Amino acid sequence: MVGTPATPLCKVQRTPAMTPGGGPKVREEKILVTVRMRPLNQREQAMYDLIAWDSVDDHTIVFKNPNHERPANQYSFDRVFDPSSSTRKVYEDGAKDVALSALTGINATIFAYGQTSSGKTFTMRGITENAVKDIYEHIKNTQEREFVLKLSAMEIYNETVVDLLNRDSGCLRLLDDPEKGTIVEKLVEEVVKDSQHLKHLIGICEAQRQVGETALNDKSSRSHQIIRLTIESSLRENAECVKSFLASLNLVDLAGSERVSQTNADGVRLKEGSHINRSLLTLTTVIRKLSGGKKSGHIPYRDSKLTRILQNSLGGNARTAIICTISPALSHVEQTRNTLTFATSAKEVINNAHVNMIISDKRLVKHLQKEVARLEAKLRTPEPTSASCLQSLLMEKELKIQEMEREMEELKRQRDIAHSQLEQERKARKVQKGLNQRGPSSKGVRCLFFDSEPVPGSPDARPRKTVGRYSTLRQSTTSTDPSTLVHEIRKLEQRQRQLGEEANRALEVLHKEVSSHRLGNKETAEAIAKMLFEIKDMQAISSIPEDVMIGNGANLKEEITRLNSQGCTIESLEKKLENVQKSIDILVSSISNGEETPEFKTQMKKKKILPFTLKNSTNMQNIIRAPCSPLSSSHKIMEQDIENKAPEDNENVSSRSHKSPGSFKTPPSKADARQVSSREGTPSTKQTNSVDVKKMQRMFKNAAEENIRSIRAYVTELKERVAKLQYQKQLLVCQVLELEEAKESETDDAESDLQSPMPWHMVFEDQRKQIVMLWHLCHVSIIHRTQFYLLFRGDPADQIYMEVELRRLTWLEQQFAELGNASPALLGDEPAGLVASSIKALKQEREYLAKRVSSKLTVEERELLYLKWDVPAVGKQRRLQLVNKLWTDPLNMQHVQESAELVAKLVGFCESGINVCRHT
Ligand code: ADP
Numbered sequence: 001m002v003g004t005p006a007t008p009l010c011k012v013q014r015t016p017a018m019t020p021g022g023g024p025k026v027r028e029e030k031i032l033v034t035v036r037m038r039p040l041n042q043r044e045q046a047m048y049d050l051i052a053w054d055s056v057d058d059h060t061i062v063f064k065n066p067n068h069e070r071p072a073n074q075y076s077f078d079r080v081f082d083p084s085s086s087t088r089k090v091y092e093d094g095a096k097d098v099a100l101s102a103l104t105g106i107n108a109t110i111f112a113y114g115q116t117s118s119g120k121t122f123t124m125r126g127i128t129e130n131a132v133k134d135i136y137e138h139i140k141n142t143q144e145r146e147f148v149l150k151l152s153a154m155e156i157y158n159e160t161v162v163d164l165l166n167r168d169s170g171c172l173r174l175l176d177d178p179e180k181g182t183i184v185e186k187l188v189e190e191v192v193k194d195s196q197h198l199k200h201l202i203g204i205c206e207a208q209r210q211v212g213e214t215a216l217n218d219k220s221s222r223s224h225q226i227i228r229l230t231i232e233s234s235l236r237e238n239a240e241c242v243k244s245f246l247a248s249l250n251l252v253d254l255a256g257s258e259r260v261s262q263t264n265a266d267g268v269r270l271k272e273g274s275h276i277n278r279s280l281l282t283l284t285t286v287i288r289k290l291s292g293g294k295k296s297g298h299i300p301y302r303d304s305k306l307t308r309i310l311q312n313s314l315g316g317n318a319r320t321a322i323i324c325t326i327s328p329a330l331s332h333v334e335q336t337r338n339t340l341t342f343a344t345s346a347k348e349v350i351n352n353a354h355v356n357m358i359i360s361d362k363r364l365v366k367h368l369q370k371e372v373a374r375l376e377a378k379l380r381t382p383e384p385t386s387a388s389c390l391q392s393l394l395m396e397k398e399l400k401i402q403e404m405e406r407e408m409e410e411l412k413r414q415r416d417i418a419h420s421q422l423e424q425e426r427k428a429r430k431v432q433k434g435l436n437q438r439g440p441s442s443k444g445v446r447c448l449f450f451d452s453e454p455v456p457g458s459p460d461a462r463p464r465k466t467v468g469r470y471s472t473l474r475q476s477t478t479s480t481d482p483s484t485l486v487h488e489i490r491k492l493e494q495r496q497r498q499l500g501e502e503a504n505r506a507l508e509v510l511h512k513e514v515s516s517h518r519l520g521n522k523e524t525a526e527a528i529a530k531m532l533f534e535i536k537d538m539q540a541i542s543s544i545p546e547d548v549m550i551g552n553g554a555n556l557k558e559e560i561t562r563l564n565s566q567g568c569t570i571e572s573l574e575k576k577l578e579n580v581q582k583s584i585d586i587l588v589s590s591i592s593n594g595e596e597t598p599e600f601k602t603q604m605k606k607k608k609i610l611p612f613t614l615k616n617s618t619n620m621q622n623i624i625r626a627p628c629s630p631l632s633s634s635h636k637i638m639e640q641d642i643e644n645k646a647p648e649d650n651e652n653v654s655s656r657s658h659k660s661p662g663s664f665k666t667p668p669s670k671a672d673a674r675q676v677s678s679r680e681g682t683p684s685t686k687q688t689n690s691v692d693v694k695k696m697q698r699m700f701k702n703a704a705e706e707n708i709r710s711i712r713a714y715v716t717e718l719k720e721r722v723a724k725l726q727y728q729k730q731l732l733v734c735q736v737l738e739l740e741e742a743k744e745s746e747t748d749d750a751e752s753d754l755q756s757p758m759p760w761h762m763v764f765e766d767q768r769k770q771i772v773m774l775w776h777l778c779h780v781s782i783i784h785r786t787q788f789y790l791l792f793r794g795d796p797a798d799q800i801y802m803e804v805e806l807r808r809l810t811w812l813e814q815q816f817a818e819l820g821n822a823s824p825a826l827l828g829d830e831p832a833g834l835v836a837s838s839i840k841a842l843k844q845e846r847e848y849l850a851k852r853v854s855s856k857l858t859v860e861e862r863e864l865l866y867l868k869w870d871v872p873a874v875g876k877q878r879r880l881q882l883v884n885k886l887w888t889d890p891l892n893m894q895h896v897q898e899s900a901e902l903v904a905k906l907v908g909f910c911e912s913g914i915n916v917c918r919h920t
């Protein structure tokens with residue numbers, strides 16, 4: 001049970017457009033009045049009563065005058081039902097249309113009016129039954145709408161209103177609401193679940209009805225009963241539509257309309273009768289007044305409870321049907337006449353029904369809640385598309401910024417390199433000036449390297465035996481043909497190009513390999529991203545112009561300038577290779593956490609993995625600092641490289657020697673020679689390359705980690721080769737310089753030619769001492785020292801290498817001196833970058849060599865060496881102590897010799913191998 005129901009009247013909203021059937025906004029309609037005449041009942045039959053009325057047609061009823069004393073009275077109504085008419089027929093023709101209006105938002109009221117025992121209750125019971133049936137039929141057929149039915153019922157007895165669904169609530173008050181009109185206070189409104197429930201509720205109402213005994217009818221009721229069915233309906237699907245139909249159907253079974261005088265009532269009955277009369281009297285008055293049209297003046301609705309409650313149904317916002325029940329008996333003629341008179345009045349009353357639309361609070365709240373939720377959701381997460389769009393845009397921007405930052409870094413780096421190159425050239429110029437003290441002769445040299453005026457008498461205090469040097473130069477240059485040099489430059493360019501291409505190929509493979517890796521690790525992902533960027537960057541810079549026309553000796557300067565200008569490319573290639581390698585290292589370490597390199601090394605050896613068919617890639621684990629290029633910080637050299645390569649090397653060297661005996665007979669390192677010669681575009685090389693690709697493809701099917709390691713090894717090798725190329729380039733530059741110088745000196749001062757040259761062996765010894773000292777001062781790699789020392793031992797062909805090394809070291813030492821403004825060997829704790837890195841690298845190299853002491857030397861050998869090199873018998877890190885003593889005394893040539901021998905042994909240089917290479 002629910003609380004006080006809202007009287008539909010009060011909720012009414014005038015929205016006429018919604019009137020079903022496209023009718024007028026406000027339907028002006030007369031009350032539907034029908035007359036039902038029941039058959040003669042048993043009592044009447046028993047008293048031989050006569051049938052006084054005759055329904056001549058469906059609309060007319062006529063009083064049958066048995067005496068023909070008076071002309072027949074004739075009454076016309078919307079419908080007249082004779083005694084044979086079924087209740088269904090009465091419902092169909094006299095109530096259905098009005099009753100079902102309530103389903104479409106139009107209030108409806110069905111009255112049964114008539115004297116006691118005329119059949120009001122009988123008829124209304126039938127009407128109610130039929131209406132309930134049809135209402136549920138309609139609901140069933142109108143699935144698009146949701147219907148809510150509520151039932152309330154009241155009884156007006158002695159002008160008191162009683163709740164038939166809750167008789168305990170006693171007499172209910174009528175309240176006047178300015179908006180809602182008259183409402184019955186505390187009237188229970190029961191929500192109806194279904195038709196059965198409704199029938200059950202109606203049954204309760206019937207049982208509760210006051211029944212009194214009268215002389216006329218045993219079961220006649222003295223009260224008015226109003227069953228009110230409230231029907232609210234709304235569209236199910238349209239959540240936006242918050243409006244609902246709301247209407248009530250009043251089924252009114254009135255008390256008997258007979259006059260009080262006709263009842264044989266005592267006091268109480270009289271009182272009852274008068275009360276009944278009052279409500280009925282007011283009803284008849286209201287109907288009479290309403291039937292007279294608008295000019296009728298005041299309508300006394302408020303005179304009775306009944307008319308107050310049903311005000312809407314009497315000339316107001318409702319469709320109304322009145323079924324007047326009559327007895328056919330002649331004995332009730334007067335009452336029947338009264339009823340027919342009332343009915344005649346009633347049919348003139350005009351109602352103004354309209355569709356009642358309400359905005360249901362519940363529905364509105366629900367709708368608003370939904371809307372609020374939707375807006376809140378929208379606020380929280382703007383537009384899903386725009387949000388993700390913004391996010392991706394931001395990320396894109398972020399990436400662009402990062403890329404730009406990297407580009408800026410790279411540009412800065414290149415600028416710094418350019419700066420240092422300029423610096424380098426300035427220094428070289430100073431050196432050059434020191435060398436070319438013969439004035440005009442220096443011009444030719446100068447124009448190759450310098451763009452500014454030489455500073456006369458600049459301090460160049462390097463203790464040099466210039467006479468010896470010059471004679472050496474003369475010796476070397478006389479055997480150097482300009483065209484051969486051009487040829488050499490071409491070759492060098494080609495190698496440079498090939499190296500770039502090869503690096504690209506390897507990087508492409510690496511790129512694919514790395515891309516194919518799906519490693520969730522964030523660190524790895526970052527490493528990969530970084531590497532991919534570097535690789536891309538590298539591929540872009542390592543393309544070197546190919547279409548170089550073969551010139552002649554006259555373009556030698558241009559050639560060398562061009563080659564020199566490519567130095568930057570080579571250097572950045574080298575630098576980038578280094579970066580890539582670092583990235584690979586990070587990647588490898590993140591892939592195989594804790595996997596040690598030696599393990600991998602042995603694994604590699606066992607499996608004989610030779611990536612890219614480069615034999616020396618297998619043993620790249622030994623990181624050795626080679627000083628060939630100041631930029632190359634680490635080089636990996638094969639231990640047995642020289643031995644392995646000796647025969648091939650010999651072939652190359654000899655074939656070249658045949659072509660140009662006076663030219664570049666041997667590159668500075670045998671390994672270099674092999675590297676270079678194997679990359680000179682011979683058919684065999686091409687074959688090797690194609691095999692490489694296949695091998696690569698096969699390899700990449702195998703363990704990905706191993707592949708990356710292999711690529712790392714290969715990158716290392718590329719780095720090494722780039723460094724070697726750099727070295728060769730320097731040599732070439734020097735040779736061109738010498739050639740120029742020789743030309744100058746030939747034309748300028750022929751007499752110097754006559755000067756008796758210093759014997760080569762003396763010049764060699766002198767240069768070697770200088771070089772050893774410079775090595776020491778510049779913290780040059782002791783492996784390089786060893787290599788160089790053992791490789792160049794006074795052969796006339798060594799002149800050019802000695803000269804280049806000397807020049808390079810001189811430059812380096814000047815750099816150091818400039819940086820530290822002091823002798824680099826004496827620098828404090830914080831030497832400038834170049835010095836610091838050299839010292840650090842040397843330290844690492846010594847640590848590396850110390851580790852090899854145990855593996856390369858027997859216990860006896862070690863003990864002997866400790867003794868010889870004054871390493872204390874007891875102490876920590878004896879091996880390192882030993883290595884730290886090597887190459888420390890540049891003035892003691894015996895010390896130098898022994899240092900070189902020991903280092904060669906530790907690194908695995910085979911002296912005999914070197915010798916074999918050198919002397920073929
Ligand atoms: P009222 O409510 O007007 O006092 P009732 O509905 O109680 O009268 O009817 C009195 C009696 O007449 C009931 O026994 C009822 O069954 C019977 N009756 C009324 N109308 C008809 C009818 N049309 N056909 C058959 N019997 C009827």
Ligand code: MG
Nearest residue numbers: 120121220221
């Ligand atoms: Mg009755």
